[in-house]
Amino acid sequence: MPAARANSTTATLRQQVYEQLRSAIEQGSLRAGTRLPPSREHAAALGVSRNTVLWAVQRLQAEGYVEARVGDGTYVSQAAAGAATRSQQLVAPPRGLSRRGQLIADTAARWNPPVAVARAFRMGAPEVDTFPYAVWDRLARQAGPGQRAARAQYLDPAGDPQLREAVAQWLWASRGIRCDAAQVVVCSGSQQAIDLIARLLLDVDDEVLVEDPGYPGIRAALLAHGVLARPMAMDGEGACIAEATERWPGAHMAVVTPTHQYPTGVRMGLARRQSLLQWARTHDAWVVEDDYDGEFQYGAQRVPALCSLPGSERVLYVGTFSKTLHPGLRLGFIVAPPALVQPFAMARAITDRHAPGDTQAVLAQFIAEGHLLRHLRQMRELYQARQQALRDALAEASDGALQLAASDRGMHLLCERAPGSDDEALCRQAQAAGVMLAPLSRYVIASERRGWLFGYAGFDIAEITAAARTVGELARRLPRA
Structure with missing residues (x-):
C-alpha cells in the first residue's frame, strides 16, 4: 500500500x-x-x-x-x-x-454561552448600568460628515489605526507591555482571538496545554479545530508547568490566565512565569496570555502582564473590552509578533472583514481622552464594595457554612469544597430559585476540584444580598466542609 x-x-x-x-x-x-x-x-x-x-x-x-x-x-x-x-x-x-x-x-454539548439576562451570580458579567453612555454618545456625535463617510467604507482588517495606537499606549501605561501599534490586531473579543490563533498556528491533532480547571470557551474553540486540549493542573502558584510539559512533551502551545486564573482566582508566581517562557523558547512553542480581567487589580501593587517580562517573544497577548467596558461592544485585540500581524489580519478579513468603523473610532477617542481610565477607577471601587457585600451577606445567610476569602483582584470569588464532592445539587436548587450559581466541576477536565463560583461585578448590592440569602439558606442544609 x-x-x-x-x-x-x-x-x-x-x-x-x-x-x-x-x-x-x-x-x-x-x-x-x-x-x-x-x-x-x-x-x-x-x-x-x-x-x-x-x-x-x-x-x-x-x-x-x-x-x-x-x-x-x-x-x-x-x-x-x-x-x-x-x-x-x-x-x-x-x-x-x-x-x-x-x-x-x-461544542454545544460542552459549552453553551449564556444568552439570558444576567442575574446574580453569573460569571463574567460586568457592571453595565453605570457605563458612561452619555460620554460615548457625545464622542460619536463629534464625527463630521467626512469622517462618517470614511468609516462607512471597507476598512483595514487589522483595525482602525487610531484605535491600535490607543491600545498600544494604554497597554504600556496600564499593563507594562511595550508593543508597537502595528502589532495590535483588533478582533471581536477574546473568543474570536482564540479562534484565530487556533486556525493560524495549530493543526488537527496538535496538543495544547490548557488550565484545569479552566475556561470552557477556550477548550471549545480549540476542540472545534480538531486540536487536543491537554490539562494542566492548578495549585497555589498557578498552572503546574513542569508537570504538564513533562506529561505532554509534544505540546505546541499553552493557553494561560496568569494575572487572575479563571476560575480559581490564583495569580501565577514569577518562577512559574519564567518556567513557562523558558519552555516556549526551548520548544519553539507559543504561549497565549488571556488577560480577560487584568485591569481589575485592587491592591497598591499591581502585577504586570506575562507579556511584559523579558523573553516573552513567544507570547500572544489577548485582551478584551467586554469586561473593562461592556460585552455589547464586541471589541478585543491580539498583540502579536510583527511577522504574524499580516496573517492574523487576513484571517480576520476572511472571517468578517473588520470591526465596525464607528465603534472603533469612538473607542479610540474614549481611551485617548482618559475616559477609560476614569471608568476603570470607578469600577474598581464599585467592585470592591460589591465583593465585600457578597462575603458578608453569604456568611450571614449561611450561618458561616459558606465563607468566601477576600481577593484583591477579579470579578468573582470561589468557594471550594472537598475534591470529588457533589457541587451540582446546590446549583440546581439555586437555579430553581432564580439564582445563577456555577459549579466548579463545570470547568474541569481531569481535576477533582469542586466548589461554587460567585460572580459579583455586574450586580448591585441589593441583588447580591437577596441572591446570597437564597443560596445561604440552601447551604445551611449542606454538611460542613
Whole structure:
C-alpha cells in the first residue's frame, strides 16, 4: 500500500474508533464510571493497532469524556454524563456537515454561552448600568460628515489605526507591555482571538496545554479545530508547568490566565512565569496570555502582564473590552509578533472583514481622552464594595457554612469544597430559585476540584444580598466542609 494511502487509512480507522466510543458514551451505552477495556485487549477485539485505540482514547480524554486514573485504567467521566444529557436535549445538527463542521456543532454539548439576562451570580458579567453612555454618545456625535463617510467604507482588517495606537499606549501605561501599534490586531473579543490563533498556528491533532480547571470557551474553540486540549493542573502558584510539559512533551502551545486564573482566582508566581517562557523558547512553542480581567487589580501593587517580562517573544497577548467596558461592544485585540500581524489580519478579513468603523473610532477617542481610565477607577471601587457585600451577606445567610476569602483582584470569588464532592445539587436548587450559581466541576477536565463560583461585578448590592440569602439558606442544609 502506498504511504499516503496507508496514512489515510490509519487516520480513518482511529477516527472511526473515536467516533464509536464517543457515540457509546453520549447515547448512554457506556455510562459514567464505566472502565474502558485495556488498550491492548480493545485493539485486539477491534482488529486495529494499539496506537489507533490510544489515539482515540487520548482524544476523548482531552475532550473530557473519559479520565485516566493512575494505576487503575481509564473510566468514563462523570462530566460526560452531563454532557450527554445536554446534547440529547439539543436539536440534532443538520446532516451533511464536514468533520470540522461537526466538531464545531458538537461544542454545544460542552459549552453553551449564556444568552439570558444576567442575574446574580453569573460569571463574567460586568457592571453595565453605570457605563458612561452619555460620554460615548457625545464622542460619536463629534464625527463630521467626512469622517462618517470614511468609516462607512471597507476598512483595514487589522483595525482602525487610531484605535491600535490607543491600545498600544494604554497597554504600556496600564499593563507594562511595550508593543508597537502595528502589532495590535483588533478582533471581536477574546473568543474570536482564540479562534484565530487556533486556525493560524495549530493543526488537527496538535496538543495544547490548557488550565484545569479552566475556561470552557477556550477548550471549545480549540476542540472545534480538531486540536487536543491537554490539562494542566492548578495549585497555589498557578498552572503546574513542569508537570504538564513533562506529561505532554509534544505540546505546541499553552493557553494561560496568569494575572487572575479563571476560575480559581490564583495569580501565577514569577518562577512559574519564567518556567513557562523558558519552555516556549526551548520548544519553539507559543504561549497565549488571556488577560480577560487584568485591569481589575485592587491592591497598591499591581502585577504586570506575562507579556511584559523579558523573553516573552513567544507570547500572544489577548485582551478584551467586554469586561473593562461592556460585552455589547464586541471589541478585543491580539498583540502579536510583527511577522504574524499580516496573517492574523487576513484571517480576520476572511472571517468578517473588520470591526465596525464607528465603534472603533469612538473607542479610540474614549481611551485617548482618559475616559477609560476614569471608568476603570470607578469600577474598581464599585467592585470592591460589591465583593465585600457578597462575603458578608453569604456568611450571614449561611450561618458561616459558606465563607468566601477576600481577593484583591477579579470579578468573582470561589468557594471550594472537598475534591470529588457533589457541587451540582446546590446549583440546581439555586437555579430553581432564580439564582445563577456555577459549579466548579463545570470547568474541569481531569481535576477533582469542586466548589461554587460567585460572580459579583455586574450586580448591585441589593441583588447580591437577596441572591446570597437564597443560596445561604440552601447551604445551611449542606454538611460542613
